[in-house]
Amino acid sequence: MKKGKSVLIISFFLIFIGLFTIYLTSGKNYLLRQSIFFLLGLASLFLIIRISTKIIFDLSLYWYLLSIILLILVLFFSKNNAKRWLDLGFFTFQPSEIAKITYVLFLSYFLANRKKMDFNFYSLFLPIIITLIPTFLVLIEPDLGSAFIFPFIFAILLYFRGFSFSQIFILYSPLFSFIFGFSLITWIFYFALLVFIAFRKNTIFFGFGVLAINSFFGLLNPLIWQNLKEYQKERIISFLAPYLDPKGMSWSAIQAQIAIGSGRILGKSFSNPPLSRLDFIPNPHTDFIFATYCEKFGLIGVILLILLYFFLLYQIYYYLTKNLDLKYQLAIAGFGGVLLYHIFVNLGMVSGILPVTGLTLPFISYGGTSLISNLIIIGLIINFINQ
Amino acid sequence: MKRKFKNFILFIIFLFSLIFLRVFYLQVLKGERYERLAYNQRIRKVILRAQRGKIYDSKGFLIADTKLSYNLAILTQEVDTNFMFQYLPKILNIDLNSLREKVKEYKNYPYPVLIKRNLSKEEAIKLEENLIFKEGIRIEITPRRIYPFKHISSSAIGYLNEVSKEDLKDTLYNLGDLIGRYGIEGYYEKILRGKNGLALIEVDARGREIQPFSLAKEIPAIPGADIYLSLDMNLNLICDSLLNNYPSGLILGVEPNTGRIIIFVTKPNFDPNIFLGLNHKEWQKLIKNKRKPLFSRIVGGVYPPGSTFKPFITLQALTKGIINKDYRFSPCYGKYKIGKRIFKCWQSHGSLNLIDALAYSCNIYFYQLGMKMGLKEILKLIKALELQNKSNIDILEEVNSRVPDYQTAPLGKIANLSIGQGEISLTPIKLAQLYCGIFNEGLIPRLHFLDSIKNTKFFHLTFLDSLIKKNIIKMVINDKKETLYQYIPQFYPMPFSKEAIAIVKEGLLAVVKKGTGINAEIGSLKIYGKTGTAQNPFGKDHAWFIGYGEKEDKRLLILILLENIGAGGAYAAPLAREIFLRYFFKNEEREISFNN
Numbered sequence: 001m002k003k004g005k006s007v008l009i010i011s012f013f014l015i016f017i018g019l020f021t022i023y024l025t026s027g028k029n030y031l032l033r034q035s036i037f038f039l040l041g042l043a044s045l046f047l048i049i050r051i052s053t054k055i056i057f058d059l060s061l062y063w064y065l066l067s068i069i070l071l072i073l074v075l076f077f078s079k080n081n082a083k084r085w086l087d088l089g090f091f092t093f094q095p096s097e098i099a100k101i102t103y104v105l106f107l108s109y110f111l112a113n114r115k116k117m118d119f120n121f122y123s124l125f126l127p128i129i130i131t132l133i134p135t136f137l138v139l140i141e142p143d144l145g146s147a148f149i150f151p152f153i154f155a156i157l158l159y160f161r162g163f164s165f166s167q168i169f170i171l172y173s174p175l176f177s178f179i180f181g182f183s184l185i186t187w188i189f190y191f192a193l194l195v196f197i198a199f200r201k202n203t204i205f206f207g208f209g210v211l212a213i214n215s216f217f218g219l220l221n222p223l224i225w226q227n228l229k230e231y232q233k234e235r236i237i238s239f240l241a242p243y244l245d246p247k248g249m250s251w252s253a254i255q256a257q258i259a260i261g262s263g264r265i266l267g268k269s270f271s272n273p274p275l276s277r278l279d280f281i282p283n284p285h286t287d288f289i290f291a292t293y294c295e296k297f298g299l300i301g302v303i304l305l306i307l308l309y310f311f312l313l314y315q316i317y318y319y320l321t322k323n324l325d326l327k328y329q330l331a332i333a334g335f336g337g338v339l340l341y342h343i344f345v346n347l348g349m350v351s352g353i354l355p356v357t358g359l360t361l362p363f364i365s366y367g368g369t370s371l372i373s374n375l376i377i378i379g380l381i382i383n384f385i386n387q
Numbered sequence: 388m389k390r391k392f393k394n395f396i397l398f399i400i401f402l403f404s405l406i407f408l409r410v411f412y413l414q415v416l417k418g419e420r421y422e423r424l425a426y427n428q429r430i431r432k433v434i435l436r437a438q439r440g441k442i443y444d445s446k447g448f449l450i451a452d453t454k455l456s457y458n459l460a461i462l463t464q465e466v467d468t469n470f471m472f473q474y475l476p477k478i479l480n481i482d483l484n485s486l487r488e489k490v491k492e493y494k495n496y497p498y499p500v501l502i503k504r505n506l507s508k509e510e511a512i513k514l515e516e517n518l519i520f521k522e523g524i525r526i527e528i529t530p531r532r533i534y535p536f537k538h539i540s541s542s543a544i545g546y547l548n549e550v551s552k553e554d555l556k557d558t559l560y561n562l563g564d565l566i567g568r569y570g571i572e573g574y575y576e577k578i579l580r581g582k583n584g585l586a587l588i589e590v591d592a593r594g595r596e597i598q599p600f601s602l603a604k605e606i607p608a609i610p611g612a613d614i615y616l617s618l619d620m621n622l623n624l625i626c627d628s629l630l631n632n633y634p635s636g637l638i639l640g641v642e643p644n645t646g647r648i649i650i651f652v653t654k655p656n657f658d659p660n661i662f663l664g665l666n667h668k669e670w671q672k673l674i675k676n677k678r679k680p681l682f683s684r685i686v687g688g689v690y691p692p693g694s695t696f697k698p699f700i701t702l703q704a705l706t707k708g709i710i711n712k713d714y715r716f717s718p719c720y721g722k723y724k725i726g727k728r729i730f731k732c733w734q735s736h737g738s739l740n741l742i743d744a745l746a747y748s749c750n751i752y753f754y755q756l757g758m759k760m761g762l763k764e765i766l767k768l769i770k771a772l773e774l775q776n777k778s779n780i781d782i783l784e785e786v787n788s789r790v791p792d793y794q795t796a797p798l799g800k801i802a803n804l805s806i807g808q809g810e811i812s813l814t815p816i817k818l819a820q821l822y823c824g825i826f827n828e829g830l831i832p833r834l835h836f837l838d839s840i841k842n843t844k845f846f847h848l849t850f851l852d853s854l855i856k857k858n859i860i861k862m863v864i865n866d867k868k869e870t871l872y873q874y875i876p877q878f879y880p881m882p883f884s885k886e887a888i889a890i891v892k893e894g895l896l897a898v899v900k901k902g903t904g905i906n907a908e909i910g911s912l913k914i915y916g917k918t919g920t921a922q923n924p925f926g927k928d929h930a931w932f933i934g935y936g937e938k939e940d941k942r943l944l945i946l947i948l949l950e951n952i953g954a955g956g957a958y959a960a961p962l963a964r965e966i967f968l969r970y971f972f973k974n975e976e977r978e979i980s981f982n983n
Contacts, residue, residue, distance in 0.1 A: 159393060254587070261413040261421025299414045306403050313399055321392050329388075344402045351409045 003319070006383035010312045011363060011378050015371070016290070025292045026285040030366055037368040041375035048379030053351065053387060056380070057109050057327060064106035064130070068096035071137040084141050096146045097373045099134045101380070103150060104157075104334035106130065111161045112327035119167045127154065145349075145357030149341045151175075156337040157330050160320065166197045170210055173198075177214040181221030191218070198217035256291035257352045267298030285366040287358055290350040305364075309343050319385040328384040335377045404440055433588050434498060435563045436529040438579025442544065442571060442612030444620040445649075445838060449535055450544060451572070451659075456531035457506040459514065459524070460499035463490055466523030469703050478513050479503060490974040493562070501505070501549075501563035504663055531663070532565065538658045540623045541615075542683040543651040543782065543836060545570025559846075565663070571836055572659075572970065574782050575614055576842055577850035585609035594646045602611070612843040616836045617647035625969055630654040637684045639815055640966070643823035643935070643944050645876045646832030648780070650945070650966070655680040662838070675812070686778075686785035689812035690948065694748045694955070695919035695931050696807030698825065698891050702759060703768040705887035709760055712890050713740050716755035723751045725798050730749075730754055732773035733954075745894030746902030748918060750806050757805025762796055765804055771882040774813065778820045780834045788813040794833070809920055819933070819946040821881075826915065826944060829888050830878035833860075840872040899960075906960035907934050909967055918955035918962065927951040932959030938971045 008373035023031040023075060074086045074095045085092045106128055119124045131154045137146040155168050163171075173194055180190040194214055198206040262268070284292045310320055318337040320329050339362050346361040360370040413421065442451035459479070461471065464703055468490055476483050493500045500847030506514070518667065530903075532547050547565040554560050561583055567576040567951055586605040633654060640650030655846045657673065657680040683687065704710050721735035732750040744752035757765060770773075775790045791810040803809040816834065824831035840860065843851060851872060854860045862871040881888070895915040898904040904916035930949040937943075945966055947959040 156788060157393075159395070160388075161553065165394070257966055258421045260410060261417050264414050264418040264422060294410065294414065298410065302407070302414070303409050306407055310399065310403055317392055317395055317399075321389050340399060340402070342404070346407075347406045351406060351413065353409050 002386060004315075004385045006315045007312065007378060007382060007385075010308055010315065011375070014305075014308055014312070017293075017308075018366075021289055021293050021296065021364065022285050022366050024296055025289070026366070030285055033368075034366050034371070037371045038159035038375075040123050040368070041372040044372060045379035048376055049383050049386075051383065053328075053383060055384075056105060056365040060102070060109045061107040067095060067099040067102040068133060071099055071134060075137070075141065078141075084143055084146075093369045094146075096138045096141070096143060097369050099138070100146075100149060100153075100338050101335075101373065101377060103130075103134055103329055104153060105339065105380075107154070107157055108330035108334055111157055112325070112330055117161055117163070119163065119171075124168075124171070127158075140150050143358070145345060145359045149338065152341050153334050153337040156333055160330055160333045161326075164201060169197055173210060173214050174217040177218040178221050181218040182225075187218050191215075204240065239387040253349075253352055253356055256288050256350050259291040260294040260351060263298040263301075264293040265299045267294075267296050287346070287360060287365065288350055289365050290347055290361055293364065313340055316381055322385070324385070325387060328387050332381055332384050335381050338377060339374070397439075405707070412422040425541065432498060433586045433607070434563075435584035435586060435608040436527075436561075436564065437583050437608040438530040438610040439532060439547075439581060439612045440563065440579040440842070442579070443613065443615045444618045445616065445617060445647075447615075448620050449617065450618070452535065452537050452703075453530040454533055455528055456504065457508075457511040458501055458508060458527045458529050458563075459503045460527045461490070461525070462499050462502050462523040463493050463496055464523070466490075471524065475502075475826040479506070479510055496562065498562055499527065501527075505531060509868070525879055529563075532659075534659045536620055536624070536658045537618065537660060539929070540618060540651050541570075541656045541659050541794075542653045542685065543570050543618065543648075543783075544659060545572035545574075545782070546657075547572055548662060558602050563756065569681075569784065571614065572783050575684065578614060578843070578847055579611045581611040582609040582844070582846050609844050610842070612847050613841045615837050615838040615841065617642075617649060618651060618836060619649050622650055622966070622970060623652050627652050627654075627656075628968060629965060632959075633949050634683070635678065635951070636947070637815060638966070639685050639819050639946040640970075641819055641832075641834060641944045642822055643827040643832060643945075644942055646820075646823070646834045646878075647833055647838070647876075648836050649943065649970075651685060651836075653684045657681060671793075683782070683784040684815065684948075686780060686782060686814055686816045689786065689789055689814055689920045690929055690931075691809070691811060692807040692813050693919035693921045693931055694807060695822075695917050695933055696811070696820060697745060697748065697753050697805075698895065698917060699768060699772065699821065700753060700760070700765065700805050701891050701894065702825075702881075702883040702887045703764060704756055704760055705890055706882070706884045707760075709764070710714045710741065710756065712742065712893075715740055716752055716759075718752040719749050719846050723754055725754065725802055727759075728799050732803060741890065742894045742897050743902075745891070745917075746897035746900070748898070748903045751804045751943070754802035757801050758798055760805070762794075762801050762804075765801065766791065766794070769811075772821060774811075774817070774821075778814075778816050780816055781836050784816060785816065788817050788929040794938075807919065815946055815948055819944060822917075822933050822935070822946070823944055824881040825888060825891060826937075826942070827878070829881045829883060829885065833877040833882055835874055835876075837874045839874065841869065843870070843872065846884065874942060895935070904932065904934065905958045906956060907932065907964040907967070909936070909964060912936055912938060912967065912971060914964075914967060917958065918960060920954050921948075923951065928953055930955040930957070930959045931965050932956070934963040934967065936958070936967045936971060941971060943967065943970050955983065 019031060019034055020037070022034050070086065071149075074084065077087070078085055083096050086095055105126060110130065111117065111127060114123065131150050135147050135150040138150070151172070154217060155172065158168050159165065159169070176190060177187070179192075180187040189210075193216065195207075195211065198210040202210075293305065297304070313336055316332060316339075317370065319332055342359055342362045345357060345359050346365075349356050349359070360367055362374045363371070365371075399711070416419060433539065441449060441453065444450055444605045451856070472483060472487065475481055475486065486502060487498060489502065489748050513528055514524075534541075534544065536544075545567060546569055548568045550560045550562065550564045550566045554566055555562065559580070559582060564583070567573040567579060572579065584606045622640070626640075630636050630638065631654075635654050637653045638650055639648070639652075641648055655678045705712075715738050718738040719732050719734075719736040723730045723732070730750070734747070734749075736747055736749045739747065739749055739752055741752075743749075751780045775787050777785045777787055779785075789810065791804065791814040793810070796804075800809060804811060818919050820831060820834050823834075837860070840851070851860070854872070855862070858875060859875065861875050862870060863873050864870055893914060895917055896913060898918065898981040899908050899914045899916045907914055907916050914934055916934035917930060919933075921929040921931060923929055928951075930947075930952050932947045933945070933956045935942075935944045943966075945963050947962050949958050952958050
């Protein structure tokens, strides 16, 4: 292991911040347990660094299929209401965490081995299927937050496989059009942007084709949606996004924002702020740990944390400019994407700019599955940049 | 790759600056305000209590209604307890000790704690004048349950109670909410209950409300769904008064071709209106009452069926070809010797065929029939009818019936069993259900109170789904384009031949025409029936009567049980006649008015 020390060091630094925050919010017991998870994660990290990339990549199809099977099993065997956890008797884990890793590996391998990737149906059909299967399976668990990670990573991999931003935008445009179709005004703005992108560098024929498809999907939304019965709409919304409160108030989100705000610039690390102590914030050491962190360390702490995350991602993506085999480059980009997605969605959720979804904050949140799988990701990244 | 790298880093910077700007907004621009909020907890949650769904009878009369009431609540964290202990008992009729206990129990509870329900207008005004400016004392306006029919059919309707700490584990409930405990109110709790709303209110340092919290909109309360029952309260009212002359008893009326329960009346009973605000003492008094007003006799009591069991013995014997319609045993001389014991009949009937044996309920005929069939055949009958199983009516108080647990028995026991005595005790509901089968071409209906559910909301769907899965209700959209959930009648076949059922029906017709049930006879109408006397080791026998009549498309099966009174034919049958007359001839829509 010659390269990638900086990635490792920043990750450890983040984990120590996490341990400290967990200790401050939830006490010694949680600190002890998280430390044990950390040691377990560390062991798997060093194991992964040494593992042959041949095993990782040549078998990536089977890893991928295995995780798809786990995603199907969890739908039948999970005892909880949201079918996310698989119980193996001695421990439980989320198959979606594994699927994220195997998906990145397999898709990188698949895209790298294609001699030619063009912006056409032939090139894109299989990768789209590979993406949609886990997306769909996680969506019906239901875990909206985790499901969207697959299309997100897919876009990043396409970008680094040579597709341009506008091509990716056009590829995703039917989905955007469908989403923006909820309101006419937003859809018109979106459509204007699309007109600009669709005709740039493309033939007129292609451009009109894109607009036609988008109009179709844009209309689909009001046509389908408005014809649904009220209870059907409610059922869909609350199934896909149980946290989402259509009436506009989520107690936990409000409490989280008060906690963040009360930290102000310097934070309250050494006084005893009452909010998280009095259980106003749900899960103060897991999903909502950022709220507690903000309260303890203030804006200064937030700047530090965001910078640390930024340098971590910078260091990871920096290796894409080095001379690496394409499959390693893509895998590194994909794993960076997994981290970026988790960081952004969690921080956005806690600070109130995204809906509450229940994703953990990498390295900081309490929890074995999350910490160990993030360390495995770091291990894989370091393994690849040393190739 | 370098250019892509740079672009991607810009993308990350863009995402992270969104987060940074948001946190900056919260911590720097709004920081002072949030710090204040955080440290003083100056946002209070106010629960907007949901209105419970209404219950209607089959004619649309309100059985359970919700109206507004004034309640006194306190915030234990903010209230000046000394002041309260001193002044509150002066203004209200309130028990100081239980008040102290409540304050202690919910010391750190962040919501208002209910102290007294249903304040009168005068009390509310007095409170407003004296205490409203005191911190932490408030008057809440909440929905209140009213039962216009009072004690009528109370064992079917049930009552409400305040939620316990155990109930609060379900996050849909808040302290002070009401929960259905019994009868329909209990069984359909998940349908009837609404969903409480929530408002966040900023309060000042003295606990006074300043303004709604601006970051959040109020969540309005969502009312519960309404339930329509098959009960005919008009008829229940009449039946209840028919029972007035008897210390304890019950009347059950069912439509055999649908399983709809029309009449469900017991004596003694209770007034569900009094349960709210009942203190511990009054509650104990009600529970320990020797007449057991809370005991749901129709579904919770088990009684020997007595002679009402004879038709089923007959059905089995006919189906298996053991006897036929004209079969005669040794004549009845009022006494019959089995082994060394002498078994009696209530009269000396002479030689009887099957129809007359049923009509005059001759025990000696059935002793001989039972012994001819043998114990095995009787046990088979009990098993095939699933006698011990519940009828699965839609209230929770139902118990299992009791059946013999032996495989061999002396002849005397077998003889006893064949006239419904001995180790066999049935709930009235189960017995009525079996009789429905006889009058519904051998199809036993599932019994139910529920007709339809209306005005359902989204959060009811889980429970509705569970009912739909069990094939109990189906969704329909009526002409007014309302979505409602309708009960689906269900039947399972009796293990008897069609011919056997026809013969037994002939016998049951003879019971009323000339036999023991003659007191139920109505000249212009075919009335079927069976009397019975349930031997009671603790006192006088219980009187059974089960009757059935039909006119045009109206059908009604009535089961009457009068406790500790004597023979069924003499006491119970005349009541049935009265009810049949009302149901088939005089039951024109009349207005019922009640004052609350």
